[in-house]
Structures are given as structure tokens and as C-alpha cells.
Amino acid sequence: xxxxxxxxxxxxxxxxxxxxxxxxxxxxxxxxxxxxxxxxxxxxxxxxxxxxxxxxxxxxxxxxxxxxxxxxxxxxxxxxxxxxxxxxxxxxxxxxxxxxxxxxxxxxxxxxxxxxxxxxxxxxxxxxxxxxxxxxxxxxxxxxxxxxxxxxxxx
Numbered sequence: 001x002x003x004x005x006x007x008x009x010x011x012x013x014x015x016x017x018x019x020x021x022x023x024x025x026x027x028x029x030x031x032x033x034x035x036x037x038x039x040x041x042x043x044x045x046x047x048x049x050x051x052x053x054x055x056x057x058x059x060x061x062x063x064x065x066x067x068x069x070x071x072x073x074x075x076x077x078x079x080x081x082x083x084x085x086x087x088x089x090x091x092x093x094x095x096x097x098x099x100x101x102x103x104x105x106x107x108x109x110x111x112x113x114x115x116x117x118x119x120x121x122x123x124x125x126x127x128x129x130x131x132x133x134x135x136x137x138x139x140x141x142x143x144x145x146x147x148x149x150x151x152x153x154x155x
Contacts, residue, residue, distance in 0.1 A: 014137035015061075015078065021131060022109050028135055029107040034058045034150040035078070040098035044088050051082045051126055055104065059141055063149055072143035079138050082114055084129040092122030 019025050035055035042053045057078040066073050094100050103119040109131060116124040 014076075015135065016137070017135040019131055019133035019135070025107060025109050025114075025131060025133070028133065031060060031135070032057060032078075032080075032104050032107055033060065035104045036101055037104075038098065039093065039095065039100045039102060044085075046085075049083065049085050049129075051085045051088055053080050054078070054138070055080065057137075058144065058150060062141070072147055073149050074141040075144045076137045076141045077139040079134075079136050081134045081136075082126055082128065083132040083134075085126045086129060087127040089125045089127075090123065091125075092118065092120060093124065 015031070017024070017028060017031075019028050032055065035057040037053055037055045041055070042051070044051050055078050056075050059074040059076055062074055093102065102122060102124075104116055105119055106117045108115045108117070112128060114126040114128055114131070114133070116126075118124065
């Protein structure tokens, strides 16, 4: 007897997404919530009109599976490349401290700017010609060091 395939039967593949509109960006924003990175893992290449960052992303898409299987939550290193960037500005970031850890709360697009809202009232704004973002997992998932899922107060 032939049975339907189940999600659990498939081999997980790394996340690879391209953002070209605000609907795509909303999905990527949700996936990047609580991603952390040191400032040294950001790169602005004005000659190429490109900004990149290597983040340690909480695997929200795996959270319920981890809970069901009673295994640790996972993170994965993910590369973000934003093309067609004309300028980069920031608020609440100490650029002299390359070890400073920043945490992404949300990513939005307003008035031709890709805006990364950061924990601690920080922000990173990229002036762009258009939405052109690539998101790609570049390592295998690993157990989250904190052993817990990020929590947010909603009040």
C-alpha cells in the first residue's frame, strides 16, 4: 500500500530566499526576529552598492518540531545580502566596537529604506534603489546555547 509522504520524511534543506517585495520582506522579518551578530559580521561595499551581514538566526520554523521531539532549539548562521544600496546609516550602534552584539527585532521597508529595528532602541537604515535581498543559511543548524526560545513581553 502506498502512503502519502510526510514532512518528517523529507531531508531538511537550508533556507534560501529572495526578497523582491514587501510581502517577501514580512516573511524574512519573521524569520530574522531575534537573530544576533557582532558588528564585525557586517560589511558595507559602496563600490558594489551592497551590504551584507552574517547573522546567527533562531530557527523559528523548527521551534514546534524541537518541542515535539523534546530536543534543543536551534540556530543557524545565515547570510543576508542587500543589493542596490546607496547609503547606510545607523542609530544606537557603537561602530568603534566591532565586538558589539546587535539583535534584530524586525526588518521593514519604508520610503526607499530597508530598516533593521534592533534591540535596545538601535536601528540600521539602508537607502536602496529597490528591494533586492538574498537570505541563505550557510551552516548546519546547531543547538541554541541559551537552550530556550526567545520570549517577548507584549505589553
